[in-house]
Amino acid sequence: MMVQQDWKKFKSGSDVRGVALEGYENQPVTLDAAAVQRIAGVFVQWLADGYGKAPGSLKIAIGRDCRLSSPELAVAAIRAMRCEDAQVYDCGLCTTPAMFNTTLPQELNCDAAIMITASHLPWNRNGMKFFTREGGLSGGEIDQILEMCADFTPGKHHGELQQVEFLARYSAKLTEQLRRSLGEKKPLTGLHIVVDAGNGLGGFFARNILVPLGADISGSQFLEGDGHFPNHIPNPEDETAMQAICRAVVENHADLGIIFDTDCDRAAVVDHQGGEMNRNRLIALVAAMLLKEEPGATIVTDSVTSTGLAEFIRDHGGVHRRFKRGYNNVIAEAQRLNAPVGIETSGHCALRENYYLDDGAYLVVRILEQVALLHRKGETISALTAGLKQPMEAAEIRLNILPEDFRAYGAGVLAALEEQARQTPGWEVAADSAEGVRVSCCGAGGWFLLRQSLHDPVLPLNIESDMPGGVKMIARALYEVLRPNEGLDISPMISYVG
DSSP states (O other): OGGGSOGGGGEETTEEEEEOSOOSTTOOOOSOHHHHHHHHHHHHHHHHHHHTOOGGGOEEEEEEOSOTTHHHHHHHHHHHHHHTTOEEEEEEEOOHHHHHHTTSTTTTOOSEEEEEOOTTSOTTEEEEEEEETTEEOOHHHHHHHHHHHTTOOOOOOOOOEEEOOHHHHHHHHHHHHHHHHHTSSSTTTTOBEEEEOTTSSTHHIIIIIITTTTOBOTTOBOOSOOTTOOSSOSOTTOHHHHHHHHHHHHHTTOSEEEEEOTTSSBEEEEOTTSOEEOHHHHHHHHHHHHHHHSTTOEEEEETTOOHHHHHHHHHTTOEEEEEOSSHHHHHHHHHHHTOSEEEOTTSBEEEGGGTTEEOHHHHHHHHHHHHHHHHHTTOOGGGGGTTOOOOSEEEEEEEEEOSSSHHHHHHHHHHHHHHHHHHSTTEEEOTTOOSSEEEEEGGGTEEEEEOOOSSSSEEEEEEEESSTTHHHHHHHHHHHHHTTOTTEEOHHHHHHHO
């Protein structure tokens, strides 16, 4: 029976995710319409309890991405919420940030919103993201909802349903923001901007925002939604995806390239020479923009940012705060510090001015403001990151933890490593290491960070160096330290260093 299944298996950080379609061997369907229906029904009850409201007084919006399974799962969620007597606004195809916007008083003023998406994951996966007026739910709140699923009894009401073309409203909001900030009706006239949506939802940005603002979008690609994602994964972190947008910029002699993930909460850009502006370079770009507006501000990032980025932020008069990976962690730390931004190397970027919402489209609008202003002076966006020192070499190696109690074992490995690092000549444990163990390796001109994965029995290892062969030099030295840990599979390190 449904109530006997392990509901916690659907938790993925602060989202719900699972396999929604058959298509891969050894990946049976887990998140089907019945599961989504129950989770959505519980969400209504959880909201009612939290707000002290009757379910019938709640207004909840729902949107979906273009995945093949999304229409069926959205229908199931709508059915569940109506059975609890909630008033439901069906926004159809929509982006994740737009769904949060439905909760704003000046928009639909909903109590909450659900987005059916699995972001950049393969086509057979799907999931649910949840918002209230305070923002996205935390991992602990997802735990509460999933814990309620086993004992939940669905209602038998028939709440009101209303169709809303909300993506058009969200697009108009961003368009008007650029017009106000630049003082023109078509402030992007004369700019050639190429968009790669990866067959996700990002095509709306080209059609609904860039064209009305006067930009030439010829050469844009994969703008139409296709749940098979036939050309490449919609993911600014994916190497194939980034190569595709870089190539499009160069071949079309464009001024800028823009790439989104599936549900548009992440984005990256490409300069006029086809140079990637993602990861550390995207953070540097955002920092340069914000520190001009707010000198001395704190830039909150995840823990794997480079030494060169820290120097760049310092040289621009800012304070760099590294924090735990996971976009909710970074955003929460930015909120705690009242920092203007919390941004991950993955591309999640939450600006204080935008409710600390990780919104790829809003970020691109802010970047376009700079692009247009620089274009008027005959300059390009790459000028803003000219002082960023990039590492000569970089690598990420994932080490599997074998014992069942992987968190305790991983914590023991990290504690022993930190003790050993403090005794190793030429190694210096970073004072600002917010997670895991980050060590500067003076003789190899670089650093490493070993930390626990957020969800998996894995210790990810990141290494960077500013000298040829430095990364392998660090990896070999670290291999000798980690080798006695029998519960840690270090074979990937052996393969890497040869």
